Amino acid sequence: MKWKLHTFEELTVHQLYEILMARNAIFVVEQECAYQEIDGHDPRSFHLTLKDGEKLAAYARLLPAGVKYSVPSIGRIIVDPAYRGSGSGRKLLEKSLDIMINEWGADEINLQAQVYLRKFYRSFGFEETSAEYLDDGIPHVDMKMLVKKKALKGSE
Template sequence: MMSWHYKTFDQFTAAEVYELLRLRSAVFVVEQDCVYQDLDNQDQAAFHVYKTDGRRIIACARVLAPGTAYAEVSIGRVIVDLEYRGAELGVELMLRCEEWIWDAYPKSKEIKIMAQCYLERWYGRQGYVGQGEEFLEDGIPHRIMSKTIA
């Protein structure tokens, strides 16, 4: 049975942490052929939004409080399992993160993300606008994007 979950890092079970890191490694390291340090000490301070298919995590993202990665609240590590892509699960994931942000940070006026450039149009359809120039992060072109929520 598929279900959405909302947790702080301390609320995760060991099996859930393993599942989260398995999915992120499968996509960000193996699929994208990018060797990088995923464990950046921000997961512990993040709020995690994820969906399971009853046995494993199939989509997830983390929300970082204002002042953590940027002055604004931010969403990062957005990921959907390869098997579940094309079903608008990523759109639903972003909407669920944004809804959580509206409740948790009602005074926030903007959400900031660091988007891989090949996903810029996709994020644009979700209301995010590019800021500044493209740059390399771990060898992959990225651009900062933001969405006004006030």
Template sequence: MLEIKVKTFQELTIQELYDSLQLRSEIFVVEQDCVYQDLDGKDQKSLHVLGFKNNKIIAYTRIFKPGDYFEEASIGRVVVKKNERQYKYGYDIMKASIEAIKNHFNETKIKISAQIYLKQFYNNLGFKEIGDLYLEDDIPHITMTRE
């Protein structure tokens, strides 16, 4: 079971910031072989959902209130350390993120930009695809929403 912490950018310790950025880079840049600018200036206005196992960050998302990324509340930068995925921590970190949006922003409608190969994972969490496929950093994505 993951220990979940939700923090503002200012509340993150230097170690938590470093570890979460390292995990994001490990997955989005190295594993997915995608050169892109992860540090996009949006971390300062998001809430960070950290999933700890044995005091190490192994899962992460960042969430936004409506208007800060999309018109709706949103979840992004969803990652689980590769050697921990077999335990289905993606569901734990996403459920915690959905709950955090409800608790912190009093919102239930959520919009995400999902990598297409994860469509079924997000369907299982109540997200429905809308619109057409599009490329983001040369990776096929689809917009999905959850009411």
């Protein structure tokens, strides 16, 4: 299994097609939700993939501050059905948070969670910031994680 973080421009046509096909298969077909999945945020986002050989096992879209919110956010989180239950979703979120915190220096991270996954996101330190609402007919809740920075030695 191999991680790769791409800017939009770094994605080949075939990689982009694979990502969009996987997102469509899960968010539109599997979840039976007809909506505009391609929302215009992809060109200004980073695309994190986990590949098992040539197969896309998991994916997340990492949005820098200012793209969707004033702070960085994670979206379009997917795990291929063949890899669900393997821990790939947990590894995907861990890797996403590592990039945003340790490489981007994020102090806060937002996401829109499907309600059935809020316990999963809470396990990473996300807290709800909204009441439940329907987004394209699917119950969601907004969540935020405040990054706890370790105190520097000598500044205590």
